Amino acid sequence: MPAIRIATRASKLAIAQTKLVCNMLREVNADLQIELVEISTRGDRDKSDFLYKSSSSVGFFTSELEKALLENAADVAVHSFKDLPTAITPGLAITAVPKRVSPADALICSDGSTSIKGLKPGAVVGTSSVRRIAQLKHLRPDVHARPCRGNVDTRIGKLRGGQYDALILAHAGLIRMGKEDEISAVLPFEDFLPAPAQGALAIQTRSDDKTANVIVSQIDDNGARLRAELERRILARLHGGCSIPLGALAMVEGDAVSISAMIADPAGEPFVREQIRAQRQDAEAAADELAESLLANGGAEILARFNRDRE
Numbered sequence: 001m002p003a004i005r006i007a008t009r010a011s012k013l014a015i016a017q018t019k020l021v022c023n024m025l026r027e028v029n030a031d032l033q034i035e036l037v038e039i040s041t042r043g044d045r046d047k048s049d050f051l052y053k054s055s056s057s058v059g060f061f062t063s064e065l066e067k068a069l070l071e072n073a074a075d076v077a078v079h080s081f082k083d084l085p086t087a088i089t090p091g092l093a094i095t096a097v098p099k100r101v102s103p104a105d106a107l108i109c110s111d112g113s114t115s116i117k118g119l120k121p122g123a124v125v126g127t128s129s130v131r132r133i134a135q136l137k138h139l140r141p142d143v144h145a146r147p148c149r150g151n152v153d154t155r156i157g158k159l160r161g162g163q164y165d166a167l168i169l170a171h172a173g174l175i176r177m178g179k180e181d182e183i184s185a186v187l188p189f190e191d192f193l194p195a196p197a198q199g200a201l202a203i204q205t206r207s208d209d210k211t212a213n214v215i216v217s218q219i220d221d222n223g224a225r226l227r228a229e230l231e232r233r234i235l236a237r238l239h240g241g242c243s244i245p246l247g248a249l250a251m252v253e254g255d256a257v258s259i260s261a262m263i264a265d266p267a268g269e270p271f272v273r274e275q276i277r278a279q280r281q282d283a284e285a286a287a288d289e290l291a292e293s294l295l296a297n298g299g300a301e302i303l304a305r306f307n308r309d310r311e
């Protein structure tokens with residue numbers, strides 16, 4: 001059998017994620033030959049602080065990987081699902097969403113605080129995500145959010161160097177990089193909703209590549225896919241794929257699903273958060289209903305203002 005070529009970003013986290021995927025693929029296919037194709041993306045090269053406000057950030061971490069698939073320079077691309085725009089690229093398919101690790105956000109503090117409420121007055125928190133900033137300011141109007149980019153090690157280095165009092169990062173990324181010891185708190189969903197599909201991976205192939213599709217589809221996890229797709233459905237209804245101050249989390253328990261979502265001004269107010277429950281077969285309609293309800297109850301104004309301010 002010829003080697004399957006897997007495109008990955010070259011960051012430590014991306015490589016760690018891709019190795020996990022390689023292991024999953026080998027578990028279902030013991031003698032699979034794998035070749036890694038490392039690709040640098042705009043997101044890896046651009047270190048500007050205000051990335052997440054810019055509408056040109058669509059596909060920032062993913063479009064070069066998609067291009068490699070379309071040009072037949074690779075057969076499989078491994079993405080952090082939350083980085084993938086909601087608009088699907090013709091010719092490509094998400095063939096697997098493997099079992100998801102934690103969707104939560106995590107707090108790393110330099111002063112021993114173990115919650116957002118416990119941060120010292122006026123603390124400086126490093127994050128460039130408008131979703132994290134909005135929820136942080138909602139809970140603690142007195143703290144300051146300051147942009148923080150770079151890979152996980154760079155960010156933690158800046159924290160230890162005294163540039164910030166705390167950081168908010170994806171729990172999943174910290175787990176995958178073996179940095180769980182650094183975590184001060186995993187943020188509870190009641191306070192803090194994750195980005196749509198955070199913690200999930202999207203494994204993409206060419207739609208017509210039967211060989212790759214047969215192999216890759218074996219590591220798909222039904223529940224992980226359903227949850228991530230419901231969350232992204234809300235994102236798609238509220239926006240195309242650029243980064244907006246939206247959190248969404250779907251939970252599946254047996255035949256029932258519950259979906260929570262929030263949209264807020266990055267200043268922390270106005271802030272709208274709602275939840276809906278439904279039977280699994282009605283889950284898509286429930287996600288649409290939740291998105292409409294958010295928009296009707298203040299979300300439309302929040303979004304209009306956000307989009308105006310970032311132009």
Ligand SMILES: NCc1[nH]cc(CCC(=O)O)c1CC(=O)O
Pocket residue numbers: 080081082083168169170172173197198199200201
């Ligand atoms: N855009 C950055 C990004 N994309 C995916 C992850 C973490 C892993 C994941 O959410 O699956 C991160 C870093 C972070 O948010 O802290």
